[in-house]
Amino acid sequence: MLRPEVSSTSSSAPAASPALGKARIQGRRSNFGLQETPQSRPSAQASASTPPGTSGAAGDQSSSSSSSVHGHPPRTRPAQGSYFGNKRSNAENIFASNFTFGTSSSSARDSNYPQILKTPLSAGNPQRSGYKSWTPQMGYSATSSSAVSIHSPSVIVAVVEGRGLARGEIGMASIDLKSPQIILSQFADNTTYAKVITKLKILSPLEIIMSNTACVVGNSTKLFTLITENFKNVNFTTIQRKYFNETKGLEYIEQLCIAEFSTVLMEVQSKYYCLAAVAALLKYVEFIQNSVYAPKSLKICFQGSEQTAMIDSSSAQNLELLINNQDCRNNHTLFGVLNYTKTPGGSRRLRSNILEPLVDIETINMRLDCVQELLQDEELFFGLQSVISRFLDTEQLLSVLVQIPKQDTIALKNCNTPLLRAYCGSLEDKRFGIILEKIKTIINDDARYMKGCLNMRTQKCYAVRSNINEFLDIARRTYTEIVDDIAGMISQLAEKYSLPLRTSFSSARGFFIQMTTDCAALPNNQLPPEFIKISKVKNSYTFTSTDLIKMNERCQESLREIYHMTYMIVCKLLSEIYEHIHCLYKLSDTVSMLDMLLSFAHACTLSDYVRPEFTDTLAIKQGWHPILEKISVEKPIANNTFITEGSNFLIITGPNMSGKSTYLKQIALCQIMAQIGSYVPAEYSSFRIAEQIFTRISTDDDIETNSSTFMKEMKEIAYILHNANNKSLILIDELGRGTNTEEGIGICYAVCEYLLSLKAFTLFATHFLELCHIEVLYPNVENMHFEVQHVKNTSRNKEAILYTYKLSRGLTEEKNYGLKAAEVSSLPPSIVLDAKEITTQITGQILQNQRSTPEMERQRAVYHLATRLVQTARNSQLDPDSLRTYLSNLKKKYETDFLRAEQFSGKTEE
Numbered sequence: 001m002l003r004p005e006v007s008s009t010s011s012s013a014p015a016a017s018p019a020l021g022k023a024r025i026q027g028r029r030s031n032f033g034l035q036e037t038p039q040s041r042p043s044a045q046a047s048a049s050t051p052p053g054t055s056g057a058a059g060d061q062s063s064s065s066s067s068s069v070h071g072h073p074p075r076t077r078p079a080q081g082s083y084f085g086n087k088r089s090n091a092e093n094i095f096a097s098n099f100t101f102g103t104s105s106s107s108a109r110d111s112n113y114p115q116i117l118k119t120p121l122s123a124g125n126p127q128r129s130g131y132k133s134w135t136p137q138m139g140y141s142a143t144s145s146s147a148v149s150i151h152s153p154s155v156i157v158a159v160v161e162g163r164g165l166a167r168g169e170i171g172m173a174s175i176d177l178k179s180p181q182i183i184l185s186q187f188a189d190n191t192t193y194a195k196v197i198t199k200l201k202i203l204s205p206l207e208i209i210m211s212n213t214a215c216v217v218g219n220s221t222k223l224f225t226l227i228t229e230n231f232k233n234v235n236f237t238t239i240q241r242k243y244f245n246e247t248k249g250l251e252y253i254e255q256l257c258i259a260e261f262s263t264v265l266m267e268v269q270s271k272y273y274c275l276a277a278v279a280a281l282l283k284y285v286e287f288i289q290n291s292v293y294a295p296k297s298l299k300i301c302f303q304g305s306e307q308t309a310m311i312d313s314s315s316a317q318n319l320e321l322l323i324n325n326q327d328c329r330n331n332h333t334l335f336g337v338l339n340y341t342k343t344p345g346g347s348r349r350l351r352s353n354i355l356e357p358l359v360d361i362e363t364i365n366m367r368l369d370c371v372q373e374l375l376q377d378e379e380l381f382f383g384l385q386s387v388i389s390r391f392l393d394t395e396q397l398l399s400v401l402v403q404i405p406k407q408d409t410i411a412l413k414n415c416n417t418p419l420l421r422a423y424c425g426s427l428e429d430k431r432f433g434i435i436l437e438k439i440k441t442i443i444n445d446d447a448r449y450m451k452g453c454l455n456m457r458t459q460k461c462y463a464v465r466s467n468i469n470e471f472l473d474i475a476r477r478t479y480t481e482i483v484d485d486i487a488g489m490i491s492q493l494a495e496k497y498s499l500p501l502r503t504s505f506s507s508a509r510g511f512f513i514q515m516t517t518d519c520a521a522l523p524n525n526q527l528p529p530e531f532i533k534i535s536k537v538k539n540s541y542t543f544t545s546t547d548l549i550k551m552n553e554r555c556q557e558s559l560r561e562i563y564h565m566t567y568m569i570v571c572k573l574l575s576e577i578y579e580h581i582h583c584l585y586k587l588s589d590t591v592s593m594l595d596m597l598l599s600f601a602h603a604c605t606l607s608d609y610v611r612p613e614f615t616d617t618l619a620i621k622q623g624w625h626p627i628l629e630k631i632s633v634e635k636p637i638a639n640n641t642f643i644t645e646g647s648n649f650l651i652i653t654g655p656n657m658s659g660k661s662t663y664l665k666q667i668a669l670c671q672i673m674a675q676i677g678s679y680v681p682a683e684y685s686s687f688r689i690a691e692q693i694f695t696r697i698s699t700d701d702d703i704e705t706n707s708s709t710f711m712k713e714m715k716e717i718a719y720i721l722h723n724a725n726n727k728s729l730i731l732i733d734e735l736g737r738g739t740n741t742e743e744g745i746g747i748c749y750a751v752c753e754y755l756l757s758l759k760a761f762t763l764f765a766t767h768f769l770e771l772c773h774i775e776v777l778y779p780n781v782e783n784m785h786f787e788v789q790h791v792k793n794t795s796r797n798k799e800a801i802l803y804t805y806k807l808s809r810g811l812t813e814e815k816n817y818g819l820k821a822a823e824v825s826s827l828p829p830s831i832v833l834d835a836k837e838i839t840t841q842i843t844g845q846i847l848q849n850q851r852s853t854p855e856m857e858r859q860r861a862v863y864h865l866a867t868r869l870v871q872t873a874r875n876s877q878l879d880p881d882s883l884r885t886y887l888s889n890l891k892k893k894y895e896t897d898f899l900r901a902e903q904f905s906g907k908t909e910e
């Protein structure tokens with residue numbers, strides 16, 4: 001006779017042992033007659049095989065409870081099907097998937113677990129699928145979603161722009177559904193709305209809310225168009241302008257903000273746009289969630305744009321800060337290089353720091369001190385890493401708090417760095433003990449997050465201690481009995497039909513029967529008619545029976561009762577904890593910050609990074625590109641950099657593929673790393689704090705915005721010229737190559753001359769060697785070039801180029817390197833030969849024309865003369881200051897005295 005067995009094919013099907021079931025009824029955490037040992041826990045992989053979005057089979061039938069959150073009046077809302085349509089919005093999915101005992105309608109959902117998060121819906125861009133318009137009266141329906149990891153977006157942002165004269169004044173409010181924290185900001189933006197886009201990129205929203213007046217059909221505001229273009233995978237919802245109500249916003253903050261953060265009121269009370277945004281945001285969240293936040297329970301803070309360096313979104317893309325243009329693998333980015341964080345909070349913090357590095361040297365140095373101490377004290381490093389890795393995320397904070405072993409936190413006590421000591425102090429807050437005690441009296445010590453839906457269901461059923469509520473204990477006994485009965489029934493069926501039946505469970509089907517056998521083994525090659533809803537995958541059959549369906553229903557019913565009673569108990573517990581909630585926010589801040597700092601230290605252990613200094617000079621000794629290091633087998637060639645106020649403009653030349661773009665990016669990445677408090681890839685480094693980092697590197701056409709290569713580079717350069725200041729770091733690569741050479745040179749010249757009027761640090765890589773003459777005219781310009789070597793390829797009797805990737809002073813002396821590069825490429829030799837001939841002809845013609853133009857003659861003469869004078873001055877061993885004065889006088893002379901220049905030209909010709 002075949003005995004029933006337990007299958008683990010579904011995400012959390014544990015082993016069944018009917019014999020064990022009843023004996024465990026008195027035990028708190030019976031698995032209802034189903035064996036589940038630590039060894040038999042399903043693997044992460046098995047868990048991942050749960051069909052996405054199926055978690056709510058039980059949960060989709062929401063609880064009959066209509067109780068309100070902590071004394072707030074319950075909101076009436078039509079049944080889900082009619083109010084929101086049959087499906088939930090993104091935000092709703094997140095809410096439903098969180099541990100939201102504070103909500104009334106979703107409390108009994110199986111999908112209430114943090115691990116079952118949902119992806120954003122297909123984008124709601126008006127150009128593509130039509131954004132949604134929402135009013136509290138109507139709600140809206142959204143398409144279904146699929147399961148994703150815990151890192152999926154969970155932030156809703158409301159954005160509003162001033163009207164009339166206040167256009168360009170932006171108010172933003174965002175809430176993270178996973179850790180209820182509201183961030184407000186208000187700032188003036190320019191016409192490209194770069195700050196809004198950057199801020200939104202940092203927030204990485206799940207959903208963006210704007211006023212319906214921003215997108216009147218055929219007359220959308222520029223802000224709306226830009227946001228929808230830049231965030232194609234994000235849902236857009238428009239709501240009536242009247243909900244963007246600043247008075248309401250202020251009321252919300254007064255009502256909801258935790259006392260410790262209430263100074264935010266002073267900061268924002270006259271910032272009407274962020275107040276308006278928060279009013280719309282909270283109104284929207286209340287309605288999709290059908291709940292309100294408890295009074296004095298939210299952390300609300302204001303973040304302006306000060307104290308951080310500005311990196312526009314196209315520069316962030318060019319520098320591959322978060323996304324690699326060529327390679328979608330996340331680790332081929334600066335984020336990938338530095339991300340060894342263990343918590344979602346830590347990784348969010350790293351992400352936002354990379355996009356908005358600090359400008360405050362003191363804070364950066366405090367972080368660097370921490371990284372240094374972590375690197376010097378191995379025990380501290382590993383001790384902290386092991387503690388931090390146990391903090392799953394803020395929403396699981398309460399349960400994780402219970403699990404921190406005391407001795408692990410002691411590691412922090414002995415540290416020297418003020419920041420680490422401050423963190424240690426904040427962890428010693430007495431309120432943690434009070435919270436812990438309160439939790440311990442209600443929640444079982446071993447209640448925890450577990451993989452697998454059945455495991456999680458069990459955890460949730462038994463989260464509350466026994467003897468707290470007698471009815472809950474009875475309901476749990478009933479539930480256990482039903483589950484045991486199910487196992488017993490399947491066992492009897494197995495005996496009756498002599499089949500190897502096993503009890504399985506999935507969130508979608510509940511309990512069902514599984515059998516792995518060959519068809520031929522079945523009597524008459526058929527399953528008994530008692531079995532229904534049969535499906536077969538390879539040799540595995542799954543099915544159920546009418547009785548089993550009924551028992552599943554009873555099981556669900558008793559579960560709903562258990563969840564409801566548990567919910568009420570936990571609500572009461574939470575209401576007692578709220579008064580101490582501030583320390584939890586502080587803890588979450590501390591954890592994410594420590595996690596990021598540990599991550600920096602971790603990155604240093606994998607490569608020889610150095611602690612940066614902050615001076616008024618950008619000096620990097622033997623620095624290398626951190627992402628190139630990560631993706632290539634050999635360590636990249638290192639180079640020096642030296643930029644000061646007196647020599648703040650580098651013109652970089654060199655053949656194709658010699659390493660110019662890589663070098664420019666390397667400088668920017670090192671600067672960002674330094675400004676977020678990380679060590680940098682170099683032997684020594686010193687940085688001047690950059691308030692903005694601008695790049696013009698990409699040369700791709702932008703089909704989406706219908707820009708040609710040339711228009712795109714012009715827009716980017718215009719943006720830089722409008723926004724750069726003396727404290728900027730500017731990287732420009734191959735400007736003007738989208739048009740003809742003469743105009744390209746002209747544009748480059750004009751741009752360089754403008755930038756030279758600033759004290760910004762500029763690196764300008766170009767193939768136009770003509771630009772190198774600027775060095776002669778401006779003492780603060782320096783020519784640098786990448787060296788290449790020519791080696792004879794004896795086998796093919798040809799000359800080959802050897803790239804050294806070494807940066808040297810002066811301009812490149814390479815000629816026709818485009819042709820040489822073409823030669824080593826796969827271009828057919830006949831084409832290359834043709835190209836060479838044509839080049840020779842054209843060069844001849846140009847020289848001919850040049851000789852015949854008096855103006856060109858004059859210019860050349862001036863250059864020659866100036867070069868000679870500079871050479872003479874250098875040879876005369878003048879000290880650097882005198883040389884600089886001499887050169888700037890020289891420049892003035894030539895700018896004002898053409899006649900004199902022409903006289904000289906005659907002499908030069910001689």
Ligand SMILES: Nc1ncnc2c1ncn2[C@@H]1O[C@H](COP(=O)(O)OP(=O)(O)OP(=O)(O)O)[C@@H](O)[C@H]1O
Nearest residue numbers: 636637638654655656657658659660661662663805
């Ligand atoms: N310092 C370095 N060490 C090792 N390899 C490097 C280094 N710099 C660049 N490279 C390699 O050389 C390749 C070409 O570099 P890069 O694109 O920077 O050249 P470029 O001079 O900008 O070329 P082009 O003028 O054609 O745009 C890179 O993809 C990289 O693999």
